[in-house]
Amino acid sequence: MTVKSQVIGSGINSYLSLRRTKYPLHSIGRLLRGGRRRVRFYYRADDPYSHLLAQVMPRFASMYGLDVAVVPVAESGLGARPAPDMLAEHAMRDAALLAECYGLDFPARPERPPEDRIRRAHAVLLEQRPSAEQVEVARRVGAAVWGDDGAALASLVEQYGAVSGESVGPLLERNFAELQRAGHYQPGMLSYGGDWYWGIDRLSYLERRLHQEGLDGDLGLAAGDVPSLARMLRSGEEKPRLRVFISFRSPYSYLSLPQLRDMRDNGLIDLELRPVLPMVMRGLQVPRAKRLYIVHDAKREAGRLGIPFGRICDPLGKGIGHCFAVFYRCAVPKGLELEFALSALQGSWSEARDIASISDLVHLAERVGIGEAEVREALADDSWKEKATANRETLTHLGLWGVPSMQIGSYSTWGQDRLPLIRAALAGS
Numbered sequence: 001m002t003v004k005s006q007v008i009g010s011g012i013n014s015y016l017s018l019r020r021t022k023y024p025l026h027s028i029g030r031l032l033r034g035g036r037r038r039v040r041f042y043y044r045a046d047d048p049y050s051h052l053l054a055q056v057m058p059r060f061a062s063m064y065g066l067d068v069a070v071v072p073v074a075e076s077g078l079g080a081r082p083a084p085d086m087l088a089e090h091a092m093r094d095a096a097l098l099a100e101c102y103g104l105d106f107p108a109r110p111e112r113p114p115e116d117r118i119r120r121a122h123a124v125l126l127e128q129r130p131s132a133e134q135v136e137v138a139r140r141v142g143a144a145v146w147g148d149d150g151a152a153l154a155s156l157v158e159q160y161g162a163v164s165g166e167s168v169g170p171l172l173e174r175n176f177a178e179l180q181r182a183g184h185y186q187p188g189m190l191s192y193g194g195d196w197y198w199g200i201d202r203l204s205y206l207e208r209r210l211h212q213e214g215l216d217g218d219l220g221l222a223a224g225d226v227p228s229l230a231r232m233l234r235s236g237e238e239k240p241r242l243r244v245f246i247s248f249r250s251p252y253s254y255l256s257l258p259q260l261r262d263m264r265d266n267g268l269i270d271l272e273l274r275p276v277l278p279m280v281m282r283g284l285q286v287p288r289a290k291r292l293y294i295v296h297d298a299k300r301e302a303g304r305l306g307i308p309f310g311r312i313c314d315p316l317g318k319g320i321g322h323c324f325a326v327f328y329r330c331a332v333p334k335g336l337e338l339e340f341a342l343s344a345l346q347g348s349w350s351e352a353r354d355i356a357s358i359s360d361l362v363h364l365a366e367r368v369g370i371g372e373a374e375v376r377e378a379l380a381d382d383s384w385k386e387k388a389t390a391n392r393e394t395l396t397h398l399g400l401w402g403v404p405s406m407q408i409g410s411y412s413t414w415g416q417d418r419l420p421l422i423r424a425a426l427a428g429s
Contacts, residue, residue: 045121048095049188251298319355329378
């Protein structure tokens with residue numbers, strides 16, 4: 001194992017093992033503050049995920065007796081959102097799908113709100129008011145912004161007041177600095193007791209934690225049918241082809257592969273894997289807070305899915321090239337693309353295998369039927385670089401940038417979170 005990979009992996013392993021041990025300290029702090037449970041909701045009026053979350057927060061806060069502070073923040077930097085225009089377009093499409101799935105409000109064909117309306121919405125929410133009232137105001141402000149209802153927003157300004165226009169920018173920047181000090185980088189986040197919960201996708205984890213603390217309740221946020229998704233998945237083929245872009249460094253790519261294997265083995269899809277280089281090897285820097293949140297979130301998602309996770313060796317660098325070479329020279333001709341990718345990612349994210357090491361790489365390849373001589377021959381072939389470039393260009397053409405990204409029929413999306421919806425739509429079609 002290389003020294004750098006060992007140090008990075010050991011640091012991540014320590015971070016993951018220590019995280020939950022801090023929960024009792026936050027419980028003690030809560031008791032010293034009078035026992036009220038306090039949640040900070042970092043919000044942006046032009047963030048679709050913030051708006052979806054705001055719609056369920058009044059009922060959630062009331063059900064569990066939470067004091068929810070709505071904290072409007074400035075936009076994240078490019079390190080946190082390396083493709084801001086593509087991210088904004090994808091978030092709107094994704095939010096429309098989630099709204100249909102969970103019975104929430106969001107335009108079916110959304111357009112980005114104008115800057116003056118966003119600024120005015122933030123001016124309303126930056127005005128101080130009681131917690132319960134502020135949560136309800138956030139819901140109504142979001143409805144006005146995304147409903148393109150300037151009159152409704154003006155009515156909210158008149159009813160609830162607003163800070164001055166010139167103070168909006170500095171206050172948003174101040175709040176974003178608070179978010180960064182607390183350890184995060186994006187809106188649509190709930191902070192409670194030393195942990196982070198993103199949007200309605202992760203609200204169940206917060207609800208489970210409140211149950212563990214002895215509270216009763218059930219928000220009842222369950223996915224329903226999504227007719228628009230079912231229509232988009234239809235490709236005219238007897239068995240739809242799901243094209244998936246992965247990275248050999250991505251924990252979320254790792255979590256997607258067992259789910260994809262089940263979908264393939266159950267006859268729901270034909271699967272095509274298209275690996276791309278990790279973002280940092282494409283010149284995109286990832287902030288430390290983002291890296292740490294991703295690995296923490298991936299661990300709890302792995303626990304939910306029953307996927308081993310936690311003994312980590314960062315494969316960045318030479319190991320990535322090794323994986324590409326074996327994937328294209330050995331796995332593709334044998335039809336073992338998914339098997340090899342899963343073996344390699346499992347090695348990195350749950351077995352502390354260093355894929356830059358020939359012995360570890362051979363072990364991971366041999367257990368799926370690729371021999372040592374084949375591996376060594378593959379490493380002398382760098383033609384994978386052209387394929388990696390072509391895959392990245394195709395991903396960009398789809399309007400996507402991160403991994404795992406998926407395309408099936410006329411539907412394309414980013415993130416393993418949407419695989420259950422795709423599976424349900426295919427199974428019901």
